[in-house]
Amino acid sequence: MSTTAAPTTPAAPAGTSSAAVRVGPARLGLRQGRLEIKQFLRSRESVVFTMAFPVIMILIFASIFTGEITDGVRFTQYFITGMIATGLMTVGFQSLAIQIPIERDRGVLKRLRGTPMPKWVYFAGKVIMVAVIGFAEMVLLLAVATLLFDLQLPDTAVKWFTLGWVSVLGITACTLCGIAFSSLARSGRGASAVATPVSLVLQFTSGVFFVFTALPGWMQQIAALFPLKWMCQGLRSVFLPESFGTQEPGGSFELGMVALVLGVWCVIGLVLCLTTFRWTTKRDG
Template sequence: MTTTTGTTDPRTAPGARPTAPALPGLARLAWSRTTYEVVGFFRERDAVVFVFAYPILMLAIFAAAFGSDSEVLPGSGVYFPQYFLPGMVATGVMLSSFQNLAISIAAERDDGTLKRLRSTPLPPTAYFLGKTGQVLLTAGVQTALLLVVAAVVFDVPLPTDAGRWWTFAWVFALGTAAGAVCGVAYSSVPRSGRSASPVVIPVVLVLQFVSGVFFRFDELPTWMQQLASVFPLKWVAQGMRSVFLPDEARALEPAGTWQHGATAAVLAAWFVAALVVGVRTFRWRRRDDG
């Protein structure tokens, strides 16, 4: 009689189907996807130039138009390049997050990239984390360049205490996260990749005009201030003003204070609301593809 001295591995038993190798962990997949997205972003040279150069060019235009040595309010000690810098930081965050993702994801849906990606084993979460990582990196580089130019070319004083940089960090992180999630959710609005830019860019321009990016926010009509207060850009710009302007500049705010609590609450609310909407409405296929 034959005795069995061991057990048979079901993966090598005759007729057994080979087992697919396990996927790497989510963190590794998200990092790989982030690297892929960053490389792809920098290959689009026209987009890179626009996203990185736009805030710097706008700051230069406003400095030239209003004068680098002219005070926003006589006796305030705040000059126009310093006052407009926070708005340029905020609009840069919006370009890197909301506008970038809303347009690029719509284009990927239109050319079938999302459909093909959905058929791979890559978890959807890794795809979205990769997009978010790319936004954080590009927005960080863009902001760093803007601050260097502002300090070196326009002599804008940068904060020297840790408290202000901490405020900068959480406003930047919350603003970028909210903008990224809003961009993902809004990417389902354009009917095609070709119509993405006309559908997205006017929204960005209108928000810039009403949110205190191009003008002193307290000089805008009351109804415009109230409209802007509904959207994230106004709060990112106001949060950045609390970082780069002296405390005395709070008098230039309609509320007379920086409203850090309201800034955090509004940005967090937009993040959650856009996440819920995005989960419910995001499409991997074109509208005419089922």
């Protein structure tokens, strides 16, 4: 008795399914983003350093420095701007500059490169993770400063809009620079030692822990070359009265210059990402 074999469909590539093949680009990016967020939250070190550290610094500094730096402007009101900017830089620049070399060292990037998954999906996942964690951190910082230290939130739609575009441009520049900077570390172990000092130096010279105009002139000039100084300045225009703009080095908050510098750094970061990013370690070739 003869039998007729049932028609078969072409086999899907190893490690994939027919359902996975039909997933659109948007869903691929969102899935990778959810995966990156889960991995971030499962790492206690990342959560503590990235999200808890700025809150701890606010609690310490705001408890110590309770006076005013000028008429009507308390140090807490000034300090929160720097800590929001620092939080965005930490999650965008420092966390990626440390995470990516570790993944590269473990061979994760090399394996991803050999799968059918488009390369952009990996970066989309990182961007989504940075955006979600950065937003959550900003909300957390504002809540702590408002509830415990009477921070005055923006009182106009214009200021909320400024808070939005400064934060988006700033975290975009930091994210791109973090991805590009990740190629400097020779190994995953050395990533923290390479990225953390850069982050700390920028914080101390950009008006995060001290009033910016109180810093030496040469230090102000160097800080003005990098995004963090302009992120802090843009955020000061949101949380400080308009009259405080005269205390800035340029005599105003210079929001046009803030947008220009952060935009330029977005372009620089993108170019560096495209030209320097490595999927494998040097020993892998």
